[in-house]
Amino acid sequence: MKIAKTYLLMTLFSLWLAAPHISMAADGKTVIEQNRCAGCHEMNGGKAGTIAEVLSKKAPDLFYAGSKFQEKFLTKFLQRPNRIRPAGTVFLNYTAPGPEIDQIQEPPLCASRLSREDAVAAAQYLMTLKDPDMPTGIYKPGTEFAKANAKMIFHKSGACNACHQVDVGNGDIKGGVSAPTLYDAGDRLNGDWVLSYIKDPQHWDPKAWMPKRELPDSTWQLLTNFIMTMKKSEEMKKAEK
Amino acid sequence: MIKKIIILSAILSIFMAFTGRGTNVFGETSGDNYKLYCAQCHGLKGNGSGVNKADMSVAPRNHTDTIEMSRLKDSDIYEAIAHGGTAVGKSTLMPPWNGVMTDAEIKEMVAYLRELCHCKGE
Incomplete structure (x- = not known):
């Protein structure tokens, strides 16, 4: 009887301890x-x-x-x-x-x-805070694309790296600092949002200090695929630990 | 007579408010637009020393350089701002801003650059 009473008390105490976390986690x-x-x-x-x-x-x-x-x-x-x-x-x-x-x-x-x-x-x-008007399902992870062409646009004709930092190899980070880093964009961002943002930054942020360009949809998709391949290198992950 | 003077003064005040130096009738001054869009590369003082300069393969233009800026026509500056460096045979690092700034704002920006360089075009 005593053991059962102790067990019941301990169970109640455990539930009491866990209760605040459960309620917070739920909301x-x-x-x-x-x-x-x-x-x-x-x-x-x-x-x-x-x-x-x-x-x-x-x-x-x-x-x-x-x-x-x-x-x-x-x-x-x-x-x-x-x-x-x-x-x-x-x-x-x-x-x-x-x-x-x-x-x-x-x-x-x-x-x-x-x-x-x-x-x-x-x-x-x-994750429930969404723009209902954003087109979804356009970016398809794992799609094969012309990476060399995308890289040329990103680094040369588009000069995206003028304002964004990227990993140019083995964790070597280079690029501008006035805009968010992109070296881990593929770990951080939603591909459909990347496509929407690079196409029309001012739709999301009317005073974004990023140029809005007129390019074919195929180029935007190419750039999105390229940006989404950017993930933290092993060197960066080790440095974080 | 006094009534006429008051009305004329009011019209003149409104006209001046909308045509103030460097002020865009749609809201932002050319100086503020310069800080938000241009200073990240061309520097807060326009001397080509923006925060993004360090890793750039081509240094951003120094807009305070009177001699260099004097060599440019206003139309060249307009083209470079509106359609990017490639429109005037310069670096792709300079992007087109015609999707962000209005035509009026770009024209005001040309005038603002002339203030920075204390110069006129050829």
């Missing part, structure tokens, strides 16, 4: 609210329409996170945030004039470190 929206993510991230679809509004941004928009990101990436990032924009969310806010080259001044990383349970729940919730 990713609450996790987002409790961590005040909206203090830095736009969560409700208010696109920055003027330069003044762009400058007031503290962190990237998340109201279309479910269209933009991969859930696996979000779950990992929310536990261990890392810098994706070398010069901060808006490079102008953290750059000062320099004689040879303008200097980036330690941009803050506006991100919380969540527990695994909270990160899973928050990522699940963020």
Whole structure:
């Protein structure tokens, strides 16, 4: 009888311990609210329409996170945030004039470190925030494409690397710093969103400092396939550990 | 008479507000557009020292270089901004901005570059 009573008490105690985690894990929206993510991230679809509004941004928009990101990436990032924009969310806010080259001044990383349970729940919730108008199913992972041609467009005619950092081989990172890094784009982003964004950046962000070009759909698909092959090298993964 | 003066002053004020130096009637000044779109490569002061310069194979143009900028026609500058470096036989690193800035904004940007270089075109 005594053993049964002790067992029952221990079970109840275990349930009590687990209860807060269960309730938090069940509601990713609450996790987002409790961590005040909206203090830095736009969560409700208010696109920055003027330069003044762009400058007031503290962190990237998340109201279309479910269209933009991969859930696996979000779950990992929310536990261990890392810098994706070398010069901060808006490079102008953290750059000062320099004689040879303008200097980036330690941009803050506006991100919380969540527990695994909270990160899973928050990522699940963020994945529900989608732009219903974004065409889906266009990017097909694993599709064969002319990689040499795509590379030429990315590095030469399109000069995407002027603003984006990429891995030029064996973890050697080169490229511009005013825009998000792309060396792990294939681990981080949704291919359909990449295609939509590179085709019309201003649809997503009216004051994006990325040029909008008129190119054939086949070229956009080629570039998307190429960008989605960009994944963290073994050297980078080792360095993270 | 006083009434006429007041009306004329009001019309003049509105006209001046819309044609202020470097101010686009649609909202952004050419100086602000320069900072957002151009400074990432050409530098906050326009001296070709943007944050992206380090890994570029061709250095961004120094817009404060009076001698170099004097050699360019306004039409060349317009073409380079609107359609990119290749439109004027220059680097592909300079992208076309006609999908982002309006024609009026690009024309204002040409005038802004002339302010930066303190020069006129050939």
